[in-house]
Structures are given as structure tokens and as C-alpha cells.
Amino acid sequence: MVDFYKQLVEQRRELHQWPEEGWTEFWTTAYITEHLREWGYEVLLGLKVIDKENVFGRNQELVDAAIEAAKNRGVSQALLDEMQGYTGAVAVLDTGKEGPVTAFRFDIDCVCVQETDDASHKPNQEGFRSVHDGYMHACGHDCHASIGLTLARWLMENKDSLKGKFKIVFQPAEEGVRGASAIAASGVLDDADYLFGSHISFMADTGEVVVAPYGLLCTTKYDVTFRGAPAHAGKEPNAGRNALAAACNAVVQMMGIARHGGGMTRINVGTLRAGEGRNVIPCTAHMALEVRGETSEINDYMAQQVKNIIEGIAKSFGVTYEISTMGAAVDFLNDAELNDIISDVAKTVPTVNKIVADGNFGGSEDYSIMGRRVQTHGGKAAFFICGADRTAGHHQGKFDIDETGLTTAFDMYKGIVEKTNK
Ligand SMILES: [Zn+2]
Incomplete structure (x- = not known):
């Protein structure tokens, strides 16, 4: 039996060590792709999931340097060729049985921040700090990628009892709201009946779930x-x-x-x-x-x-x-029907002790672009917050999260699948 909870933490910590900024996540994309393929996934890369016309804020010099760095970290030329210079991946699982197309979105990029040397900082204590100078997973997207991977593995392990199709999007370049447009415009989500996404921590502490954050500007x-x-x-x-x-x-x-x-x-x-x-x-x-x-x-x-x-x-x-x-x-509001699902699921998750109906997000999140795209194609979309205590604010060198939040998020997604895939 796979220990999903162990995998959540282990992969988060591996991803934490080599953070890459938007449009340069070549090693990260390779890490994600190799694991997914090992578990039996079809993984779409490069221009299959990226619409070039809608790629914003991509710097070719940084891209070239990151490809070199990824090679030095052991990523194969064949896999890099498949990426065609564009990061991000979409995993597809077709159960072969009639049913909904359920999609999930996880962002994978880091922030240009130097991780603290402070000895009390857990990544320093436990040996998983960033070794990529000047770059850090200081917004929790290492957690997001690991939650996506663990969810993917769980779906595959349970595929015989599931129906329809699943698409798990690993989105590049969320910081600066640069990446979602390219994936949305590729059309890969146009057949989705449901799209779910979330952010860890941010405006909620360990034990909290915010069902429908508003004010995504x-x-x-x-x-x-x-x-x-x-x-x-x-x-x-x-x-x-x-x-x-x-x-x-x-x-x-x-x-x-x-x-x-x-x-x-x-x-x-x-x-x-x-x-x-x-x-x-x-x-x-x-x-x-x-x-x-x-x-x-x-x-x-x-x-x-x-x-x-x-x-x-x-x-x-x-x-x-x-x-x-x-x-x-863009601005975005959850479909009300999905809010009910999220709050019903939250009631069943052992690590959740506080369910907050809404709250002001007060920032921009390019999930909104994908969510809107799904909604305009007749699907339903929602974005929620999985709480986790943090040691400092997001985008700071001392940022770290309570890894209980990983468990909360994984349990939330499992519950969402159980509810939407009945
Ligand atoms: Zn973030």
C-alpha cells in the first residue's frame, strides 16, 4: 500500500530544494513528468498544452540557462526536447468508463527570494533548504506540486473504482500571473466538467479551509x-x-x-x-x-x-x-454548487476544525483565467484555501509552512473526487 501522506512530505521537500522561477521550471517539470509516467500516466508537454501566442513574461535568456541547469541536474535531452522550451505538464487519466471530466490545477514556480540562513528555519534544520541561490519556494508552490502528484498517484491506484477522465494541470509561471493564459488558450481544459484549484496557507491557518475566497482581482x-x-x-x-x-x-x-x-x-x-x-x-x-x-x-x-x-x-x-x-x-467567482461540495468535504477531513465560507483574497491569482475558461465552456470551477500555519509571510526568506496543510489539501481533493465522481 502506498503511503500517500509520506509521499506528500517527501516530494514537497525534494521540490523545495530546487526552486525555479516562472517559465524556467525544466527540472521541476521533468521531476513531475517522470513520476507521473512511472505511475502509468499519459503526460502532455510543450506546445500540446501551451499556446505560444498567450505566453506572457517569458525571458529566453533565463529559459536557456534553466535548460542547461536542468541538464546538469540529470534531465534527459529527450525529455527537454519534448518540452519544446515550455514548462508545465498536464497528466491525463482516462478510466475508460463514461463519466465527467474532472480537472485540477497546481502551480509549480518559485519566487526570486533568498532563503534564510537562520538555524531555526526548518528547511535548514532538516536539510531540505533551497540549493538554488536567490530562488525559493516562498509561496508554497512546492506544496502545490506535491499535492498534485500525490492526488495523481491516488487516482491511478483507485482508477478501477472511478469513472470518466481526470486531468491534472501542473501550471508554470503563476507568479506575475503569467502562465495560466497559455494553458487555458491551448484548449486542454475545454472539455472539463469540473476544475478545482487551491492555495495553501496564505490567508488561513492550520485547520482552516476557506471555501470561496473573493477579491481575486x-x-x-x-x-x-x-x-x-x-x-x-x-x-x-x-x-x-x-x-x-x-x-x-x-x-x-x-x-x-x-x-x-x-x-x-x-x-x-x-x-x-x-x-x-x-x-x-x-x-x-x-x-x-x-x-x-x-x-x-x-x-x-x-x-x-x-x-x-x-x-x-x-x-x-x-x-x-x-x-x-x-x-x-481576471476576476473569478466559484460556482455555488461547488462551494457546497467543498464545505461538505471539509466537514469530513480530520485535520479541519474551522470552515470559513469566504474571505478577501486581496491579490491576483491566474487560476481565475483557467476557471473562467472552464465556466465559459459550460463546466464548473472553484478555488479554495487550505490553511497552514506559516513562520513568516508569503514571499519572504523565512517562510515555511506547517506540513499538516499538505494532509488537509490531499484529503480535501480525495473527498472532492469522491463527491463529484459518484
Ligand atoms: Zn502562490
Whole structure:
């Protein structure tokens, strides 16, 4: 008999040691794929599950370096070839019996954070700290990947008593909300009757389950480049086209976008880099910005205003511009029917002692993109929180979680399968 609870912790700790940031999870994808195949899974990789047009915020230099690093860690060339330069995997289990298509989503990327050297930090004490300097699973996605793997193995072990199809998505690049769009657009989830996803810890302690977190914000992230023309600042500034001035004016106008009466909006220009030298009319400017909105409509309004401003500014300053979408998430609400399932299951899970109906998530999560996709194709989707105590806030070097949360999550997913697969 497989000890699923032991596997949960062991694999989480193995994954914790080699964290990889978004779109560079080659070793992680190989680790996941090899285990799944060993258990008898069909695993879809590369462009089978990634739509290139909807890949946001992927840096080819980082990708190339990560492929090299994965090779050095023993990943075979054949497997890397199969990935076609794109991380992430979808495991498919067809029971051969008529029934629902049930899908699950687990994210697998890390955060660019240095793990603490503090001797009291459990990964240091128990020898599973990150050996990838500057990178750390500081958001618990090591846990998510391990929960997904354990669930996959449990499904396979129990396939004779199950029906329909199961799809387990191991999603790259959740941080910066970059990865979900590519998987959703590939269509791999379009036949799903159900999609479930969760986050560990975050807004809930050990023993708690939050059934329907709200406030998953819509957001769009843009990189914008203005290009002008350089010129001698003393001799003939009139010959130049000032990209820095264009960008500064764009920022000021963006801050003045009229607020939307329909709900909350946010805008932030987080970086602005421009110019070449003191006596040169600056010919390039780069900015990284994001907008958010309470609903898709409001977010789209903000995004459209930003685009209008950039276009108008470019015209008035005689510069050209490029806008690249670097990430996106939509707002999302669980299907009510699934909320009932989640809370009914939570009542049966031994490690759960508090069931919270809802709570403000207050961030963006690109699960929303996949959830929406499933909902618009006639399926039902839900996202919940499995509580776990943490030693520090998410995205910090001292972050670690109470591994009881792994058990809670695994038991929740098992229970969900038992309820939806009757
Ligand atoms: Zn996270």
C-alpha cells in the first residue's frame, strides 16, 4: 500500500530544494513528468498544452540557462526536447468508463527570494533548504506540486473504482500571473466538467479551509517601450525625439485616469528607465506598469485608457512605442454548487476544525483565467484555501509552512473526487 501522506512530505521537500522561477521550471517539470509516467500516466508537454501566442513574461535568456541547469541536474535531452522550451505538464487519466471530466490545477514556480540562513528555519534544520541561490519556494508552490502528484498517484491506484477522465494541470509561471493564459488558450481544459484549484496557507491557518475566497482581482501587466531619436542636447535638440519626456508625460496622464464608478481600480507604474547620457536627447524609455479592477470590465477600462494615453503621447512627442502584455488575471467567482461540495468535504477531513465560507483574497491569482475558461465552456470551477500555519509571510526568506496543510489539501481533493465522481 502506498503511503500517500509520506509521499506528500517527501516530494514537497525534494521540490523545495530546487526552486525555479516562472517559465524556467525544466527540472521541476521533468521531476513531475517522470513520476507521473512511472505511475502509468499519459503526460502532455510543450506546445500540446501551451499556446505560444498567450505566453506572457517569458525571458529566453533565463529559459536557456534553466535548460542547461536542468541538464546538469540529470534531465534527459529527450525529455527537454519534448518540452519544446515550455514548462508545465498536464497528466491525463482516462478510466475508460463514461463519466465527467474532472480537472485540477497546481502551480509549480518559485519566487526570486533568498532563503534564510537562520538555524531555526526548518528547511535548514532538516536539510531540505533551497540549493538554488536567490530562488525559493516562498509561496508554497512546492506544496502545490506535491499535492498534485500525490492526488495523481491516488487516482491511478483507485482508477478501477472511478469513472470518466481526470486531468491534472501542473501550471508554470503563476507568479506575475503569467502562465495560466497559455494553458487555458491551448484548449486542454475545454472539455472539463469540473476544475478545482487551491492555495495553501496564505490567508488561513492550520485547520482552516476557506471555501470561496473573493477579491481575486482582475489585472493586466504591461511593459511599454518608447523609442525616439537621439540628438546633441546643445547643438540641435530639435532634431531629437525625446522618449524620456514622452514616458514622463504618459505617467502623469495615467495617474489622472478618471476612476470608474462601477468599482475599485488600481494603477501603478512600477519602473521607468530612460536616457543615455546628460547631454543626449534621450531616445529610449522603458516602463513596467499594471492596472487592476474589481471586474473584467473595469480592468479593461483601465487598460484601454492606458493604451489611449500611450498612443496619444507617442503622437505628440513624435516617438514610436511597443506594448507587451506581461501577465493577466481576471476576476473569478466559484460556482455555488461547488462551494457546497467543498464545505461538505471539509466537514469530513480530520485535520479541519474551522470552515470559513469566504474571505478577501486581496491579490491576483491566474487560476481565475483557467476557471473562467472552464465556466465559459459550460463546466464548473472553484478555488479554495487550505490553511497552514506559516513562520513568516508569503514571499519572504523565512517562510515555511506547517506540513499538516499538505494532509488537509490531499484529503480535501480525495473527498472532492469522491463527491463529484459518484
Ligand atoms: Zn502562490
